[in-house]
Amino acid sequence: MTASVGHANHVAPASLVKRPSTERLRESRPLLFYVALGWLGVIVLAGVFAQWLPVGPYGEAIGPPKQAPFGSGGFEAILGTDNIGRSLLSRCVYGARASLVIGTIAGVTGFAIGSTLGLLAGYFRGRVDVVITVLADAMLAFPPLILLLGLSAVLTPSMQTLLIGLTLLVIPSFTRLARANTMAWSSREFVLAARNMGSGHLRIITREILPNVIPPLATYMPIVIAALIVAEGSLSFLGLGIPPPTPSWGGMIAAGQDSIESAPFVVLVPAAVIFVTVFSFNVVGDHLRKRFDASGHA
Amino acid sequence: MAVQLLVRLSRAVAVVLIVTVAVVSLLSLVPGSAAQVILGESATPGAVAALNAELGLDQPLWQRYVSWLGHAVQGDLGTSLINGQSITAAILERLPVTLNLAVLALAIALLIAIPLAVVSALTAGSRLDRGINALSSMLLSIPTFVAAPVLIYLLAMQLGAFPVAGWVPITEDLAGNLRSALLPALAIAFTEIASFHRILRTDLITTLGEDFVAAARSKGLPLWYVVLRHALRPSSFSLITLVGVNLGRLIGGTVIVETLFSLPGLGQLITSSINARDVVMVQGIVVFMAVAYVGINMLVDLSYSFLDPRVRVAHR
Numbered sequence: 001m002t003a004s005v006g007h008a009n010h011v012a013p014a015s016l017v018k019r020p021s022t023e024r025l026r027e028s029r030p031l032l033f034y035v036a037l038g039w040l041g042v043i044v045l046a047g048v049f050a051q052w053l054p055v056g057p058y059g060e061a062i063g064p065p066k067q068a069p070f071g072s073g074g075f076e077a078i079l080g081t082d083n084i085g086r087s088l089l090s091r092c093v094y095g096a097r098a099s100l101v102i103g104t105i106a107g108v109t110g111f112a113i114g115s116t117l118g119l120l121a122g123y124f125r126g127r128v129d130v131v132i133t134v135l136a137d138a139m140l141a142f143p144p145l146i147l148l149l150g151l152s153a154v155l156t157p158s159m160q161t162l163l164i165g166l167t168l169l170v171i172p173s174f175t176r177l178a179r180a181n182t183m184a185w186s187s188r189e190f191v192l193a194a195r196n197m198g199s200g201h202l203r204i205i206t207r208e209i210l211p212n213v214i215p216p217l218a219t220y221m222p223i224v225i226a227a228l229i230v231a232e233g234s235l236s237f238l239g240l241g242i243p244p245p246t247p248s249w250g251g252m253i254a255a256g257q258d259s260i261e262s263a264p265f266v267v268l269v270p271a272a273v274i275f276v277t278v279f280s281f282n283v284v285g286d287h288l289r290k291r292f293d294a295s296g297h298a
Numbered sequence: 299m300a301v302q303l304l305v306r307l308s309r310a311v312a313v314v315l316i317v318t319v320a321v322v323s324l325l326s327l328v329p330g331s332a333a334q335v336i337l338g339e340s341a342t343p344g345a346v347a348a349l350n351a352e353l354g355l356d357q358p359l360w361q362r363y364v365s366w367l368g369h370a371v372q373g374d375l376g377t378s379l380i381n382g383q384s385i386t387a388a389i390l391e392r393l394p395v396t397l398n399l400a401v402l403a404l405a406i407a408l409l410i411a412i413p414l415a416v417v418s419a420l421t422a423g424s425r426l427d428r429g430i431n432a433l434s435s436m437l438l439s440i441p442t443f444v445a446a447p448v449l450i451y452l453l454a455m456q457l458g459a460f461p462v463a464g465w466v467p468i469t470e471d472l473a474g475n476l477r478s479a480l481l482p483a484l485a486i487a488f489t490e491i492a493s494f495h496r497i498l499r500t501d502l503i504t505t506l507g508e509d510f511v512a513a514a515r516s517k518g519l520p521l522w523y524v525v526l527r528h529a530l531r532p533s534s535f536s537l538i539t540l541v542g543v544n545l546g547r548l549i550g551g552t553v554i555v556e557t558l559f560s561l562p563g564l565g566q567l568i569t570s571s572i573n574a575r576d577v578v579m580v581q582g583i584v585v586f587m588a589v590a591y592v593g594i595n596m597l598v599d600l601s602y603s604f605l606d607p608r609v610r611v612a613h614r
Contacts (some may be wrong), residue, residue, distance in 0.1 A: 032432075134309060138316035141588040143550025146568070150321065153572045153580040154328045234554055237443040238569055242381040253447060257558075260451050266452070271444045279439035286435065 022183055033287040036280035043277055047097035058094040059245050061085030066263040079269050082252070083259055088269050091247040095270065096277070097247050103228040107161050107221060110170025115217055117171070118178025123205055133179070134171040144169050145234055152240040162241060166228050173224070174217060181213045219292050222285035226278045233274060249274045310596050315587045321581055322363045328577075335483070348377075353578070375582035380574050385582035388567060397557065397562035398468055398475070400548035402483040403490060404541055407471075410487075411494035416525060418495070430495070438492035442554045446485040450558075453481060465561045482555035490544060497540055501533040512554035536603060542598030546591040548614060 028120035028172045047051065056062045061084055069080040069088075079088040142150070148165045157159040185191065186209060194208050229249075235241035236250030244251065256266030324496040333349035334341065354362040369376070375385040414434070418427040427540045454462045466474035505511065507530055514524045553565030560566070564583060 039578065134312045135316065138313045138320070141313055141317050141545050141592050142584070143587055143591060145553050146550040146584055146587050149553065149568055149572060150324060150580060150584040151327075153575075153577055154324050226439070233441060234443050237554065238557060240569075240572065250443060253443060257447050260447060261455050264451050268446050271448055274444050276437055276439065278441065279436060282435055282439050 016039065029085070030287070032283055034179075036283040039276055039280045040284065043096050043280075044100060046093045047100050050093050052095055053093060053094050055090040056087040058086065058090045058247050062087045068263075068265065069265055069269065077138065080263075080265050082266050083255060083263075088252075088266070092249070092270060092273050093254055095247045095249045095252060096273070097241050098246055098264065099229045099232055099277075100225075102159070102162060102232050102242075103225040106166035106228050107224045109163075110167045111166070111174050111217065111221065111224070114171040114174025115178040115213070118175040118180075119182050119205060119209065119213065121175065121207065122179040122182025123201070125183075129179070132175065136175040139168065139172040144231060148235055149238075149240065152235065157235075157240050157243050159242070162232065162235065166231060169231060170224055170228065172297060174220075177217055177220065178213055181216055182209055185209050185212045216292055219288040220285065222281045222288065226281035226285065229278060229281070306596065306599065310592050313592050314589055317592070318367065319363060319583055321585045321588070322361055322366050324581060324584075325355065325577060326359060333524055370406060370585070371611065376483075376578045378571075378579045379576045380571075380579070385579055388579065389564065389586050392562060392564045392567050394467070395465060395561055396549055396552050396556070396565060397481055399479055399486070399552045399561065399563060400545055402476075402479050403486040403548060403552075404545060406483055407487040407490035407494055408541070409490045412498065413489075415502060416530070419499050419506060420521075420525070422499075422503050434492040434495045437488045440505035442485050442489075442551075443558075445488050446482065446555050446558050449485050463558075463560045465559075478559075478561075481489045482552070482559045482561060485555050486548065486552060490548075493540065493544075494537060498533065498537045500562050502529060505529045505533040508580055516525045539602055542594055542601075546594035549590055552585045 013209040061081070063081050063085055065081055065083055065085040067081040067085070069081070070078060082088055082091065096116065117132050117136070139147075148170060150162065151168075153163045155164075191204060191208050194204050199207075232241055233250070233253075235252030237254045238249040238253070239254065241250060243246040252270040253267050253274075256263070256270070260267050327356060333346045333353065333355065337345055350356050357365075366376075373386050375389070377384055378388065414430055418430040419426045426582065450462055450523060454460045461478055464478055466478045468475040506525075511529055513525060514528050515521070549564065552561075552563055553569060555561065556563040556565035557569050564587070568583045571583070
């Protein structure tokens with residue numbers, strides 16, 4: 001069991017730990033939650049409507065290189081320009097699109113595959129359980145970045161490669177979570193009642209257990225997406241993620257790093273955007289989980 | 299106890315087998331011919347065939363795996379495609395740097411996280427506790443590739459307190475080693491601080507609510523004494539597990555700082571091997587890291603049941 005605790009996805013730990021009784025719902029000030037939600041809304045909208053926003057092209061120079069933020073050059077250059085004069089604002093917005101699309105697709109796919117495996121393992125137990133658990137353990141044995149690096153050694157970096165790698169990263173965590181939750185629900189009376197009424201396995205799993213297992217797992221989505229954005233950023237930072245010219249936050253930091261002494265904002269702007277986004281996802285995720293725990297589960 | 303040990307051991311062996319099969323079959327994932335990709339477009343068909351034979355790609359996968367495993371258990375992970383160096387030797391040469399970084403990062407994280415956790419557990423629910431929790435959530439949201447360049451900018455360039463890059467081995471100069479390793483270690487430590495704080499805080503709160511703590515307090519023992527002598531030890535088992543697990547994980551987690559600070563560790567070796575298309579070297583390093591991770595987890599699990607007598611009795 002311990003293997004999952006503290007895995008870089010930050011998916012497992014808190015769920016296994018009982019929340020102390022001293023922490024009441026009333027005490028969690030939702031202000032931060034709404035601010036975080038607001039930021040995520042802005043980022044998502046900016047990513048979706050990027051080409052209609054007055055942010056300028058992401059691939060062409062809009063002014064002199066390394067222009068400081070809030071200087072001249074209008075709205076397009078409000079966050080400054082990078083080493084070759086491209087708008088940092090535009091690159092951050094298009095980078096948000098890449099990060100969010102990758103994080104969401106990989107997260108949802110991993111959620112679907114991982115939860116299905118976990119449901120089967122937790123419901124049928126026995127041999128199915130052993131096989132699935134050992135497979136999940138084997139996948140967790142690769143340090144996350146190393147798994148991605150190993151894949152990028154043999155496959156050329158592309159959107160697809162990245163999605164496959166990141167999905168693989170998420171699957172085992174959801175498998176474990178779904179398995180634990182399924183085991184808890186499978187022993188409940190209403191499941192026994194359904195079985196006595198002659199329901200088959202498929203019906204019990206989809207109609208009795210699934211609806212109870214999905215919500216607690218879904219509350220992990222924001223945290224998983226945050227972890228995926230970090231993983232994608234790390235790979236892009238190493239030059240093995242999203243291939244240029246598509247901008248990505250990790251790639252922007254890597255590109256600005258050589259001139260960090262003369263133009264620190266080229267690094268600091270994307271760094272701040274990543275931090276605030278990941279932080280917002282974590283805040284929203286924590287809040288959802290707390291809400292859920294407090295609503296009388298188990 | 300013995301049965302439990304056996305089950306654990308056989309599981310770990312199964313995991314290691316799956317991991318190695320997966321890594322060995324990595325070469326088959328290469329679209330087209332792996333040898334062609336490694337050698338490039340301009341390679342002659344003769345050279346491609348020769349490399350295919352050398353990599354064993356002309357054999358079926360199971361045969362390739364069996365011969366790979368036969369060598370691997372003897373400590374032979376093959377030789378580098380680039381310079382013919384033994385992969386095991388290359389890994390052992392780089393490992394100390396990575397371990398040095400990982401251990402230092404964990405030490406920094408514990409030094410900061412334990413006092414923070416004690417304070418926030420003692421004041422649970424208060425404004426101070428909430429402040430510390432917010433800080434810890436923030437630290438959790440700083441990825442290494444964000445922390446490292448910002449730390450370089452602030453501490454190395456603005457303050458000039460640390461070198462921007464370079465590595466001094468611990469065997470040469472302890473102070474120099476600390477100076478060269480502190481900044482990268484700090485960059486890794488951020489997220490560790492947060493996870494350590496979270497887990498120790500929760501466990502401490504639970505322990506502080508127990509009868510024996512109330513008994514110790516009612517005897518008139520001072521609070522600091524009760525926390526240090528009575529509460530901290532039984533609360534630290536999840537923390538110990540997490541530290542062990544994270545040590546295993548960090549062996550693969552130093553890639554970014556090693557690349558950024560140009561430190562000659564395993565992480566730098568793997569990225570340079572990827573760029574050089576040295577697939578066999580990458581294979582060797584990935585296997586090494588995964589097996590090391592499984593091994594460390596096993597040890598942590600075992601030590602856990604030795605450290606905490608309750609686990610030995612209560613488990614199953």
